[in-house]
Amino acid sequence: MAELVSHPDEVRVVAKRFGKGATNIDRYLELDGYKAVRKALGMQPDAIINEVKNSGLRGRGGAGFNTGLKWSFVPKQSAKPKYILCNGDESEPGTCKDRLIFEEDPHSVIEGVIIAGLAVGASSGYIYIRGEYRYLLEIMQKAIADAYAKGFLGKNIFGSGRDFEVYWHGGAGAYEVGEESALMESLEGKRGVPRIRPPFPAVVGLWGGPTVINNAETLASVPPIILGGAEWFANLGTPKNGGTRLFCLSGHVNKPGVYELPMGYNLKKMIYEVGGGIPNGRKLKAVVPGGSSCPLLTSEEIDLPMDFDTLMKAGSMLGSGGVVMVDDSTCMVKFALRIMKFYQHESCGWCIPCREGTDWLMKTLTRFHSGGGIRKDIDNIQYLSENMLGRTFCPLGDAAALPTISIVKKFRKEFEDHLEGRPCPFEKKGAVERLPVFA
Amino acid sequence: MRFSDQFEARFTEMLTHYPTKRSVLVPTLLYAQDEAGFLSDEVITEIAGRLDLTELDVRNVISYYSMLTTKPRGKFNVQVCRNISCLLRGADELIEHCEKKLGIAHKGTTPDGLFSFEEVECIGACSWAPAAQVNYDFHENLTAEKMDRILDEYRTKVQ
Ligand SMILES: Cc1cc2nc3c(=O)[nH]c(=O)nc-3n(C[C@H](O)[C@H](O)[C@H](O)COP(=O)(O)O)c2cc1C
Ligand code: FES
Numbered sequence: 001m002a003e004l005v006s007h008p009d010e011v012r013v014v015a016k017r018f019g020k021g022a023t024n025i026d027r028y029l030e031l032d033g034y035k036a037v038r039k040a041l042g043m044q045p046d047a048i049i050n051e052v053k054n055s056g057l058r059g060r061g062g063a064g065f066n067t068g069l070k071w072s073f074v075p076k077q078s079a080k081p082k083y084i085l086c087n088g089d090e091s092e093p094g095t096c097k098d099r100l101i102f103e104e105d106p107h108s109v110i111e112g113v114i115i116a117g118l119a120v121g122a123s124s125g126y127i128y129i130r131g132e133y134r135y136l137l138e139i140m141q142k143a144i145a146d147a148y149a150k151g152f153l154g155k156n157i158f159g160s161g162r163d164f165e166v167y168w169h170g171g172a173g174a175y176e177v178g179e180e181s182a183l184m185e186s187l188e189g190k191r192g193v194p195r196i197r198p199p200f201p202a203v204v205g206l207w208g209g210p211t212v213i214n215n216a217e218t219l220a221s222v223p224p225i226i227l228g229g230a231e232w233f234a235n236l237g238t239p240k241n242g243g244t245r246l247f248c249l250s251g252h253v254n255k256p257g258v259y260e261l262p263m264g265y266n267l268k269k270m271i272y273e274v275g276g277g278i279p280n281g282r283k284l285k286a287v288v289p290g291g292s293s294c295p296l297l298t299s300e301e302i303d304l305p306m307d308f309d310t311l312m313k314a315g316s317m318l319g320s321g322g323v324v325m326v327d328d329s330t331c332m333v334k335f336a337l338r339i340m341k342f343y344q345h346e347s348c349g350w351c352i353p354c355r356e357g358t359d360w361l362m363k364t365l366t367r368f369h370s371g372g373g374i375r376k377d378i379d380n381i382q383y384l385s386e387n388m389l390g391r392t393f394c395p396l397g398d399a400a401a402l403p404t405i406s407i408v409k410k411f412r413k414e415f416e417d418h419l420e421g422r423p424c425p426f427e428k429k430g431a432v433e434r435l436p437v438f439a
Numbered sequence: 440m441r442f443s444d445q446f447e448a449r450f451t452e453m454l455t456h457y458p459t460k461r462s463v464l465v466p467t468l469l470y471a472q473d474e475a476g477f478l479s480d481e482v483i484t485e486i487a488g489r490l491d492l493t494e495l496d497v498r499n500v501i502s503y504y505s506m507l508t509t510k511p512r513g514k515f516n517v518q519v520c521r522n523i524s525c526l527l528r529g530a531d532e533l534i535e536h537c538e539k540k541l542g543i544a545h546k547g548t549t550p551d552g553l554f555s556f557e558e559v560e561c562i563g564a565c566s567w568a569p570a571a572q573v574n575y576d577f578h579e580n581l582t583a584e585k586m587d588r589i590l591d592e593y594r595t596k597v598q
Contacts, residue, residue, distance in 0.1 A: 002579070003567060081458075093522040093561040131469055131506045132562050134575040167456040170466040173506030174559065189464030189490075191503040205460050250524035250565040257566050292523055292561075322565060324524055331592055342560055348503070 002100055005257030007274045011236060011419035013244045014217060014225050015260040018104040023139055025146040028107045034152055036223035040115045041160045048119040052222060054230035056242025060097075061087055061178070062291065062320045063217030064110070064308040067222075071212055072201035074120040080209035083188070084116045084125035085192040085201075088216045089171055091130060091179035092291035093342060094322025097246035097258050102129065106143035107219065112219030114157070114164050114385055115226060118195055124165040126206075127216075128187060131172040140168050148350040175346040180213040180396045182348065193350040194394035217246055217321075237263030241307035245321055249275045252327035264305040271302065271325060282327035286410070291317020292339050293399035295406035296326075331426035332411040335403055336381075337365040339368075343400035351384065357388040361404065371421050378415045382408045440485040442474055449491075460490050464500055468507055477511045498552055507560070513548045513555035515593045517541070518572045521558045524565035529582075533569050536583045540590065553594065 009258050012018070022028045040048055053068025074082060086109060090098040101109060113125035127144075129137045130133050134189065144166055147153045155163050182192035184206050205211020221243055225233045234242040241263040247270060250256045254276030262272065271284065278284050284299040289306070295316040303311050311318040326335065344358040361384055363390050368377050383409075385401035392398070408415065417425050442450075449470065453463045467486060468478060468563070477480050478501055487497045501507045519537055521530050538544055541554050548555045564570030567579035580591050 002577075014534070090563050091561055092595070094524055094565050095561075096563045096565045096567075099563045120529060130563070131466075132572060132575070135577075169456075172465050172504035173471045175505050182576065187462060187502065188459065191500055228586055248566050250568055251527040256568070322524075324527070324565070326527060330527065335523070335526075337522060338521075342522060345560060421534035 002096070002103060003257070004100075004104075004244075005255065005259065007259055009265070009269075009274060010260050011244050011262050012260050013233075013236070014101065014108070014220050015104075016107070016224075018100065020104075022105045022107065023103075023143065025107060025143070025150060028067065028105070031204075032227065033107055034111060034158075036226040037111050037114050037118075037152070038158055040118050040226050041158060041162065043118075045119050045121060046139060048115065048226070051230045052119070052225055055225045055233040055290070056230075056237060056240055057218065057221055057225060057233065058241060058308055059215055060217035060221070060245065060321065062092065062293070062317075064318060067214060067218055070202065070214075071119050072124075073200065074210045074212060075203060076121065076180055078210050080207070081124070082117075082120055082122035082210045083212070084113045084120070084122050084345060085183065085211055085213045086113055086125065086127040086216055086219050087178060087180065087183055088129040088133070088136075089175075089183060090133075090216070091175040091178050092293060092322060093321040093339075094248060094250055094288055094291045095320040095326045096248050096250075099133060099312060100246070100258050101216050101220050102133065102140060104356065106136075106140050107147065108137065108220040108223055109140075109216050110143060110147055110153070112167055112222040113166055114153075115222050116214065116219060117164055118162070118214055120170045120210070122210075122212070123163050124167070124185060126167050126169050128171060128183060130177075131170055134170070137168060137170045144168055166378070173344075174348075176394070176396055179396065181394065181432070183213065184211065185341075193348050194396075196393055215320075220367045220411065238305060238307045238310075240309060242356045245306075247306070248322045249325070250322065251288075251324040252278050252284075252330075253325040254279050261306075261319060264307045264310075265302055267297075267302045267323075269305050275325070278325060278327050280327075282329055284325060285328045285330060286326040286332065286335075288322065288324035288326070288403070289316050291315055291322040292324075292342065292403060293317070293395075294319045295402050296410065298410050317402075331369070331428065332407050332414045333365065333369045333422050334405040334426070337362070337369050339403050340365050340400060343396065347396060351392040351394075351397065353388045353391040354400065357384055357397065357402050360384055361400070368415070368418060369424060371418065371423050373418050375416075375419060378408060378412065381415075440475075441483050442471065443497050446470055446474060461492060464490060464492070464497070465504065468497075468501060468504075472507060478507060478509045483509075511548070511552075514553050514597065515573050516555045516557060517590070518557045518559040518562070520560070520562050520564065520568070522561040522565075524561070525569040528568040530569045533571070533581055533583065533586060537586060537590075540587065553597065554590070 181195035181436035
């Protein structure tokens with residue numbers, strides 16, 4: 001369904017089976033499928049954890065936490081069952097990569113879940129897929145059933161004497177449910193409101209048992225690490241940022257698509273060489289480097305390697321891999337408003353700073369963009385956003401505040417151009433112009 | 440209240456997947472809605488009863504999830520993404536076009552009950568923007584003309 005693209009600079013690790021019919025379990029087996037789990041069955045749990053830790057694999061869901069380290073927090077002994085939970089809620093605006101993994105290579109996720117289970121001593125895992133992705137849930141249901149039929153799941157997997165169950169689970173539409181603690185609430189059949197931490201899920205998670213929660217791409221990266229080794233994977237990327245990553249290029253770019261590039265790939269090159277530059281002879285104005293929660297970069301700030309630490313140093317985040325290009329025909333006030341409308345819509349309402357903050361900000365930005373802004377609003381937007389930071393149970397409040405603060409700081413002049421009843425200076429141009437469509 | 444055999448088989452199986460009954464609630468509500476069209480009082484009573492929950496528990500969950508609805512919708516629910524990647528590639532114009540073509544606004548339903556229209560947040564099709572879903576089907580790289588063709592196809596499907 002979703003179209004595939006390619007570029008010579010791609011290094012295919014997670015995407016290596018894309019377009020090769022690997023949803024079929026026999027085809028998956030031909031393409032090195034389920035080899036990693038066989039190998040892992042012969043390894044000590046600590047050896048698996050160390051391999052993943054040393055590979056420098058960091059969470060692809062957004063926060064970029066070292067995956068092996070996260071696994072090591074799970075207590076060895078536990079009175080309650082331990083669980084692996086694959087986060088396939090993918091809803092961060094700009095992000096469309098987990099979709100391709102589920103569509104093209106669902107068994108790699110199952111394999112990652114089993115290996116994570118072997119590493120932490122869990123004997124069941126859940127794969128949560130957002131409700132909108134119904135066709136992918138069906139692909140996953142079939143993949144799981146096929147794996148059971150082959151004896152790769154269930155009792156005595158691969159004749160090893162170990163048992164492992166994998167279950168699918170479908171959502172019903174909610175961005176907040178992608179947040180790890182809300183994800184567990186949702187799986188337990190409740191409203192997706194976050195839980196207070198500590199205790200962290202690694203200690204108290206699903207139904208009170210220790211739980212490892214990882215993004216689908218993170219888990220799909222695990223089998224190649226077990227097969228190829230930590231050193232190989234680490235060397236694909238930059239120090240402490242192992243491997244490759246699926247970058248989703250979208251917005252004002254000539255060749256949108258999902259490309260697997262090494263960690264640390266230069267952003268400018270990504271935009272102009274991989275993505276083919278900005279359409280219609282326009283100039284780049286800003287980039288959302290990793291999904292809508294990340295502070296924006298201006299066109300002057302893009303000559304940098306795309307890894308977690310560099311982006312952090314640059315005052316932004318690598319986030320979820322959604323790289324959105326914004327050209328100079330775009331009104332940044334409108335862009336800020338659109339982002340805030342999203343967070344206002346998705347705030348679960350549990351924490352007051354997030355619920356009220358996103359609402360006030362949306363209202364202010366709406367009035368401001370329509371020409372009813374006063375100078376004081378500009379600082380107020382920034383002040384309100386800053387007051388949401390770190391004051392909520394989950395980072396959705398931060399996710400709303402961070403891009404907003406960056407837009408006010410970096411594009412203040414555009415706010416000033418909307419003052420004194422002036423209509424939006426971009427309204428006529430930008431939006432109406434048709435972009436090339438790759439149908 | 441009768442659901443399909445497939446629903447019942449899936450429901451029975453799902454109950455074996457979790458240590459608590461309640462855990463099947465969210466996917467079950469969506470599957471029930473797919474069959475019944477919307478989550479009517481009758482459906483809610485039925486599901487609450489099966490899972491030993493109060494109707495209020497179930498309603499509380501329904502109101503949280505954007506795909507769940509307690510109101511009837513058109514046979515084909517047209518959901519156009521309005522989020523950033525789509526916005527930059529003409530989502531506003533596409534939304535306006537759909538509203539005109541269908542003669543309904545956000546969350547409206549055509550008088551013949553065929554179409555509903557909804558603006559939605561990111562549906563994970565950002566690299567193929569602008570994008571929409573009709574029920575569960577994805578439609579990507581949309582233009583007004585392409586959208587017209589798609590809507591016409593759904594219209595002829597029921598004839
Ligand atoms: C509001 C919010 C939404 C999130 N949505 C997702 C999501 O859709 N998918 C995902 O994998 N992680 C999402 N995350 C991050 C998760 O909380 C969690 O960090 C992640 O699933 C851990 O997996 P990783 O370490 O493999 O990245 C979200 C976080 C927040 C605060
Ligand atoms: S922004 Fe429209 S599909 Fe992601």
